[in-house]
Structures are given as structure tokens and as C-alpha cells.
Amino acid sequence: MTEIQNPILPGFTPDPSILRVGEDYYIATSTFHWNPGIQVYHSKDLANWELIAHPLADVPEVDLRGTMTPGGxxxxxxxxxxxTKLFWMTYSKMNNQDGRMFDADNYTMSSKSILGPWSKPVYLNSIGFDPSLFHDDDGRKWVVTLEWETRLGYQHPGAIVLEEFDPKQGKLIGDPVRITRGGTDRGAQEAPHLYKHDGYYYLMTAEGGTGYGHAVVLQRSKNIAGPYESDPQNPIITSTPYYYYRRNDPDAGRPDLYNPDAPLQKAGHGSLVSTQTGEWYVAHLSARPLPGLHSILGRETSLQKMVWTDDGWLRMADGSNLAKASTPGMTGVELERAQRPFTLIDDFGKSTLDLHWLTPYGRPNKDWLTFQDQGLRMRGRQSFFSRMDVSLMATAVTGFHETVTTKLKFKPIHFSQSAGLVLYYDNHNWLFERLSYDERNDQTVLDVVQAKDGERTELEPIKIPVASSAAELRVTTDDAQAQFSWRENINAKWAPVGKPVDISYLSDEDIDGFTGLMVGIGAWDAYRRESYADFGWFMTETQG
Known part of the structure; x- marks a missing residue:
């Protein structure tokens, strides 16, 4: 038996939903304001995972332009x-969170293959968020959703509601039934999933918020509509294994609940799977904050092996409920290979983008991205502060020590044209190593621009001349520090661009978000939207 190392999906991979079909395992994760929307990973051994699909890539009904972050x-x-041998994907599209209204629309869609094509999304409801679909033995289908509570004097965030879904009519039928307001006193209940095992319906939820008090909670009933009883040892997985009371507390971060003895932080939002070997695992989100509580990698996906007790409850294989940095692999299943750090190397030699590339708000299309003989051409559009038409593509930062390099050719003719390498959290928080135009000296120059809480700063007052209007740009992260550097060609030595920059603010805690740090390439043009940047290649290297 081999140990599986956590996180199994490092970097921005939150809210995992795990599924087995035969000997194939799949995990779907949230993408928020990033397109194409929903990432699906595949594995044979539960340890090594490959990104294989974006189910919403060809769904024109999904438009994330203008979405407030972290909506989507x-x-x-x-x-x-x-x-019926059909895959089903059920999801929320969060349109607004202002006023704590949480205006969400919930959908489901189906496909004969995990790779698609997927049916047109079917609208379910707007009662709340985090819907999931359960297929009962009798063929009936049920949706459980968090019903978001907006009334004063009522317990927040609300109840889990059960509704029947009729796929022939393509809609929910009957009235919703509230089946629980939480299996613990942690509050902030969400992410319901239904399972059936040995005559019981099991309801798995996330409680305690998306931050340091997060947990996986289990309840059960002989009747799908309840009443549901809580596991006497809830929560079954967490980073904070002690009792606390936070019902009706809207704070999701809860940094005061940080547990210095926990191998993983923020463990919660679980999803259950049985293996072909008759074993059980829960995939859950987790985080690895740096000192000072800065989770720059965002929420990641981890795995814990579980066992059923004689009285029909789930326990972690080691008997505790504290999420671990490793978990036993499947009995008799050797890992295909050792788990390795993720690396993306892209020379843009294909006619389509690598699946690891994501774009914020707007979709990638030929209006601003075209493939050339020697790379990728990107047309500059709105600045990175925009939530509309942004020319930016990025991939998740998956390690604390990462080097990212790209080759760029760009000849701006106006000071409002820029192109280069970007570390990006959201439209208000990013760092941009860029080529731009120095009007006084009529030349292309290099510098670094920072966005922090929506404020823009040019970090280096001295602009570096780039005579050829071409350069290789690099950023190297070392925990909470990032060093930008450059060289004009492959024969030149790397030279620093300014001093190391503190990137701890590009974290969930500092931004009060729950996505993760991305790295990529981008361009903007506030002159005439006519300038193009040519990127020859892009490469990430993660050291451990």
C-alpha cells in the first residue's frame, strides 16, 4: 500500500466533486470567474490526476463578463x-453577492461521455447555491441545495432543501422540503451531497465557512426527506477538531480558528466515493497558508481514506477527524508513478489552447487570440482592472517555489499599450511585468506595475530600455516573495527588474476571497485596441 500525498490537486482547485465510473475516477472543481468553466480531472489511482475537460467550454449560455469576484x-x-448511463453536471452561476442577496441561478446538464458533448443546461432554481443531483435506486432524481436565507431574525445562511427533478419535463417538481439546518453548531452550512449506503440516506455537507473552521459533516435518515440525525462525532473531517459555536455567524474566513497543529488547513466541502476495491475516500478542499495566514495558492483538493463503523458512520482510516497531509492508497493498487509537481510547457504549436489555460470573465476567441507560425498573437483590449473584455490567460500557481518564463515581442506606439507576464488574483490585485512605451525617448521600456486593492502603482520609477522590443520575461516566487527578471535574448544574462515584491497580499485572507493565485500572459490597449503582442512560448517550473 502506497501513501497518497496531499493535496492531490495543488493550486486553485476548490470544491471538489469526486466520482467513479468503472475503474476511472473523476473530480470536478469550481472555476468562479474563470473560463471555460468547471475543470474535470481524471485518475486511475487516486494519486495522479490529469485535467481532461471543461464541460462549459461549448455552452454559450454561460457568460461571465461583468461577474463580481468571486462570483461565477x-x-x-x-x-x-x-x-441511463449518463453523466450529470449540476452547478451554480453566482451573479451577485451584494446586499448578501446571493443571486444565483442553478443548472444541470447531461452527457453520454465525460468529454461531452453536454446537453443544453436545464434551469433548476435560484433558491440558493451548491446544488447536487442524487440518483435513487428507483430511478427518481433528487436535488439538494442550500436555501439562502435573506430574512432578519432567521438562522443564516439557511436550510438544506430537497426537491425532486423530472428529467423528462426538464424541471423540478413538487415543493421544496427543508431537511436540515446543520449537523453541528459551526454554522455556515453549504455544499450538500446525498448518498445511499446499507439502507440509509447519507447527507454530507460543509459547515464552518470556507475558512479555518471548515469541516465535512455527515447526517443520515431512513427516509430521503428526513428527519436526519447527526453523526455523534461530527465533524468527520476538519482542521479544527474541537467543538465551537458559530451558528448565524456570517464570517466565513474565521482566522481565529487557525490550528497550528493541523497538517492541512480549511479542510471541508467533502465528496464521497467508493472504489473498485471496496474502499471509501472523501475528496475535500484544503489550504496551506504561509506564516501570517496568507493562502496564496488558494483552496486546493485533498483526499482522506475512510472506513464505515459497525454502527454505520464514516471515520477517517486513522480513527481521527483531523485532515492529514497523506492518506493510504487503495489496497493492491500500485501508483502509476510518483506524484510530481505540475509543469506547463507551451510553445503554442497547436491550433487550440492547452486545457490548463483559463481566461477571466470573457471567453478565449479569435477576436483577441490567434495562432501564428511562431507562437500566439494577443490583441490588447481593456486593462486588467476590467471585468469585461480582458486579454489575459493564466494557469494556477501550484507551488510556493515556482519559476515562470515567457518570450515576448511587442512594439507599442502609445503609453497606454502594454504586454507581458502577470501574477493575477482578481481584477483589483495583480502584478504585471510589462513592455510599454516611453514617449519622451521614443522607445520600448520594461517595468513592473502593481494593483493592490484596486490602486495602481508603478513599482520602478526607472524604465529599462528594450531596444529590440523583444524580451524573455521571468518571475520566480519564493514563498511570499516574487522576483521579476528579464533578458533581451537567449544569449544574455538574466537581470532583475527591481527588488523582490511581497505577494502575500495576493491571498484569500488579504483579499477576503476564495479563489487562488494565477500566473500568465496578457496585454492591454487603451489607445485604439489595435496593438498585438506575440508570445513565443510559456513555461512553468515548480520546485517541490
Missing amino acids: IWAPDLSYDNQ
Whole structure:
């Protein structure tokens, strides 16, 4: 038996929904304001995972332009109907969070293959968020959703509601039934999933918020509509294994609940899977904050092996409820290979983008991205402060010590044209190593621009001349520090661009968000939207 190392999906991979079909395992994760929307990973051994699909890539109904962050696509639920042999994907599109209204629209869609094509999304409801679909033995289908509470004097965030879904009519039928307001006193209940085992319906939820008090909670009932009883040892997985009371507390971060003895932080939002070997695992989100509580990598996906007790409850294989940095692998299943750090090397030699590339708000299309003989051409559009038409593509930062390099050719003719390498959290927080135009000296120059809480700063008052208007740009991260550097060609030595920059503010805690740090390439043009940047290649290297 081999140990599986956590996180199994490092970097921005929150809200996992795990599924097995035969000997194939799949995990779907949230993408929020990033397109194409919903990431699906595949594995044979539960340890090594490959990104294989974006189910919303060809769904024109999904438009994330203008979405407030961290809105967008939330908590996808991946399920499989053994009777019809169809995959189902159920998800929320969060449109607004102002006024604590949480205006969400919930959908489901199906496909004969995990790779698609997927059916047109079917609208379910707007009662709340985090819907999931359960296929009962009798062929009936049920949706459980967090009903978001907006009334004063009522317990927040609300109840888990059960509704029946009729796929022939393509809609929910009957009235919603409130089946629980929480299995613990942690509050902030969400992310419901239904399972059936040995005659019981099991309801798995996330409680305690998305921050340091997060947890996986289990309840059960002989009747799908309840009443549900809580596991006497809830929560079954967490980073804070002690009792605390936070019902009706809207704070999701809860940094005061940080547990210095926990190998993983923020463990919660679980999803259950049984293996072909008859074993059980829960995939859950987690985080690895740096000192000072800065989770720059965002929320990641981890795995814990579980066992059923004689009285029908789930426990972690080691008997505790504290999420671990490793978990036992499947009995008799050797890992295909050792788990390795993620690396993206892209020379843009294909006619389509690598699946690891994501774009914020707007979709990638030929209006601003075209493939050339020697790379990728990107047309500059709105600045990175925009939530509309942004020319930026990025991939998740997956390690604390990462080097990212790109080759760029760009000849601006106006000071409002820029192109280069970007570390990006959201439209208000990023760092941009760029080529731009020095009007006084009529030349291309290099510098670093910072966005912090929506404020823009040029970090280096001295602009570096780039005579050829071409350069290789690099950023190297070392925990909470990032050093930008450059060289004009492959024969030149790397030279620093300014001093190391503190990137701890590009974290969930500092921004009060729950996405993660991304790295990529981008361009803007506030002159005439006519300038183009040519990127020859892009490469990430993660050291451990």
C-alpha cells in the first residue's frame, strides 16, 4: 500500500466533486470567474490526476463578463446514472453577492461521455447555491441545495432543501422540503451531497465557512426527506477538531480558528466515493497558508481514506477527524508513478489552447487570440482592472517555489499599450511585468506595475530600455516573495527588474476571497485596441 500525498490537486482547485465510473475516477472543481468553466480531472489511482475537460467550454449560455469576484461558476456536482448511463453536471452561476442577496441561478446538464458533448443546461432554481443531483435506486432524481436565507431574525445562511427533478419535463417538481439546518453548531452550512449506503440516506455537507473552521459533516435518515440525525462525532473531517459555536455567524474566513497543529488547513466541502476495491475516500478542499495566514495558492483538493463503523458512520482510516497531509492508497493498487509537481510547457504549436489555460470573465476567441507560425498573437483590449473584455490567460500557481518564463515581442506606439507576464488574483490585485512605451525617448521600456486593492502603482520609477522590443520575461516566487527578471535574448544574462515584491497580499485572507493565485500572459490597449503582442512560448517550473 502506497501513501497518497496531499493535496492531490495543488493550486486553485476548490470544491471538489469526486466520482467513479468503472475503474476511472473523476473530480470536478469550481472555476468562479474563470473560463471555460468547471475543470474535470481524471485518475486511475487516486494519486495522479490529469485535467481532461471543461464541460462549459461549448455552452454559450454561460457568460461571465461583468461577474463580481468571486462570483461565477460555483461548486459543480458530478454524478452518474447507472440506469441511463449518463453523466450529470449540476452547478451554480453566482451573479451577485451584494446586499448578501446571493443571486444565483442553478443548472444541470447531461452527457453520454465525460468529454461531452453536454446537453443544453436545464434551469433548476435560484433558491440558493451548491446544488447536487442524487440518483435513487428507483430511478427518481433528487436535488439538494442550500436555501439562502435573506430574512432578519432567521438562522443564516439557511436550510438544506430537497426537491425532486423530472428529467423528462426538464424541471423540478413538487415543493421544496427543508431537511436540515446543520449537523453541528459551526454554522455556515453549504455544499450538500446525498448518498445511499446499507439502507440509509447519507447527507454530507460543509459547515464552518470556507475558512479555518471548515469541516465535512455527515447526517443520515431512513427516509430521503428526513428527519436526519447527526453523526455523534461530527465533524468527520476538519482542521479544527474541537467543538465551537458559530451558528448565524456570517464570517466565513474565521482566522481565529487557525490550528497550528493541523497538517492541512480549511479542510471541508467533502465528496464521497467508493472504489473498485471496496474502499471509501472523501475528496475535500484544503489550504496551506504561509506564516501570517496568507493562502496564496488558494483552496486546493485533498483526499482522506475512510472506513464505515459497525454502527454505520464514516471515520477517517486513522480513527481521527483531523485532515492529514497523506492518506493510504487503495489496497493492491500500485501508483502509476510518483506524484510530481505540475509543469506547463507551451510553445503554442497547436491550433487550440492547452486545457490548463483559463481566461477571466470573457471567453478565449479569435477576436483577441490567434495562432501564428511562431507562437500566439494577443490583441490588447481593456486593462486588467476590467471585468469585461480582458486579454489575459493564466494557469494556477501550484507551488510556493515556482519559476515562470515567457518570450515576448511587442512594439507599442502609445503609453497606454502594454504586454507581458502577470501574477493575477482578481481584477483589483495583480502584478504585471510589462513592455510599454516611453514617449519622451521614443522607445520600448520594461517595468513592473502593481494593483493592490484596486490602486495602481508603478513599482520602478526607472524604465529599462528594450531596444529590440523583444524580451524573455521571468518571475520566480519564493514563498511570499516574487522576483521579476528579464533578458533581451537567449544569449544574455538574466537581470532583475527591481527588488523582490511581497505577494502575500495576493491571498484569500488579504483579499477576503476564495479563489487562488494565477500566473500568465496578457496585454492591454487603451489607445485604439489595435496593438498585438506575440508570445513565443510559456513555461512553468515548480520546485517541490
